[in-house]
Amino acid sequence: MQSRISLKAVQAFEAAARLSSFALAAEELFVTPSAVSHQIKLLEEQYGVRLFHRVHRAVVLTDAGRIYAEEVCASFAKIEKATRELGRTAKSDILTIHSTPSFATQWLMPRLARFSAMEPDIDVRLNASYPAPADLLTQGVDIEIRYGTQRLQPAGTMVLLFPLEVIVPLCSPVLANGEHPIRVPEDLRHHALIHSEVGQVSWRDWMRQHRKVQLDISRGPRFDRSFMAISAAVDGLGVCLDSLLLAQRELKTGRLIAPLGLTGPKVQGYTFNLLKSRAELPKIRIFQDWLFEELESSSLADRTLPRT
Structure with missing residues (x-):
């Protein structure tokens, strides 16, 4: 079994092959030319393949060295690119x-x-x-x-996310203070009821808590997302029964109000x-x-x- 590859030897070979010079490779790697030559010789001896022709003071890749250099240089280029990208993204x-x-x-x-x-x-x-x-x-x-x-x-x-959500009737101030003002639960019978079909509290549940109030819950627009029901209420389409947590921004800006107060069923x-x-x-x-x-x-x- 052959010993493990010396990355130092591969690095010396890559630099020498790319620069066509042991001296320039040594300068780049901050070592002596003899150190570069020694590392490449170790690589050649380990695998029994000559990688360079030594011609006077110049070095020329052998055919085997050229094939090896193509793969090694490409790999080092990928490592360099990946490292540069790391520098751009590591901070986040x-x-x-x-x-x-x-x-x-x-x-x-x-x-x-x-x-x-x-x-x-x-x-x-x-x-x-x-x-x-x-x-x-x-x-x-x-x-x-x-x-x-x-x-x-x-x-x-x-x-579990706390606090619990409070569910109350919500509508636009124009609707609440219009031709049919909303002051008590019975006043809702004059307005369209907006249904949030995935909500845990429905208008039917609300009526059970207000037994004296009779509303037509078979009618009214229906939405499968609370944000759409809230938006419809802002637009004056009717009264929605939804979460104070989700409608907080609209309530703060006055686009919605809670005409019957901020107390209602609490749900997880x-x-x-x-x-x-x-x-x-x-x-x-x-x-x-x-x-x-x-x-x-x-x-x-x-x-x-x-x-x-």
């Missing part, structure tokens, strides 16, 4: 997050600039396009923010999912800590939202 980590579209659109995206300002060495890739929960093992996703509490992967770990909507094996990666731990701090701040902000 890419954190890949998959989120439900509504959480991404309504809550996360408006806050990502703050995270990027705090953590400039972490670049966020946010994806909300998968029709089903992401496979953390095969799809290159670091974190998945999922709606619902079902654990889908044995290798994964799930953390979102979970933070990742692989157990990656839970302590710095980029994941940093984002997780930031996310929970932001959620706590959102909870405090919800308590001061204007009712009308």
Whole structure:
């Protein structure tokens, strides 16, 4: 069995072949010409192949040396290119997050600039396009923010996102203060009800808590994403029943109001999912800590939202 290849000898050969000179190779490698000659001789003796013709003070590749040099020089060029690229990218980590579209659109995206300002060495890739929960093992996703509490992967770990979501009727101020003002639950009978079909609290559930109120819940526009239901309410299409967490931006800017107050059913909507094996990666731990701090701040902000 032959001994292992000396990378020092291969490096000396590559430089000498590329520069056609032991002296120039020695200068590039910061060694003496005799050191270069010695390393190449070791390589020749190890494999029993002459790599250079020594002609007076010049060196010329043999046929075997030329073939070997083509492969070695190409490999060194690839290493050099890869190293240059490393220098361009090593300063940042890419954190890949998959989120439900509504959480991404309504809550996360408006806050990502703050995270990027705090953590400039972490670049966020946010994806909300998968029709089903992401496979953390095969799809290159670091974190998945999922709606619902079902654990889908044995290798994964799930953390509940707090605070709990508060679900209340929401509408545009023009609608709430228009021809048929909304002041008490019974006033909703004059308005179209917007349905969020994937929400945990439906208008039927809301009516069970307000037994004296009779609403026609068979009618009204229906959406399979909360962000679309919220947008429809902003546009005056009707009254939606949705999350204060997701509608916080619209409530702060006055595009939506909660005409019946900020108290309503509380649900555990979102979970933070990742692989157990990656839970302590710095980029994941940093984002997780930031996310929970932001959620706590959102909870405090919800308590001061204007009712009308």
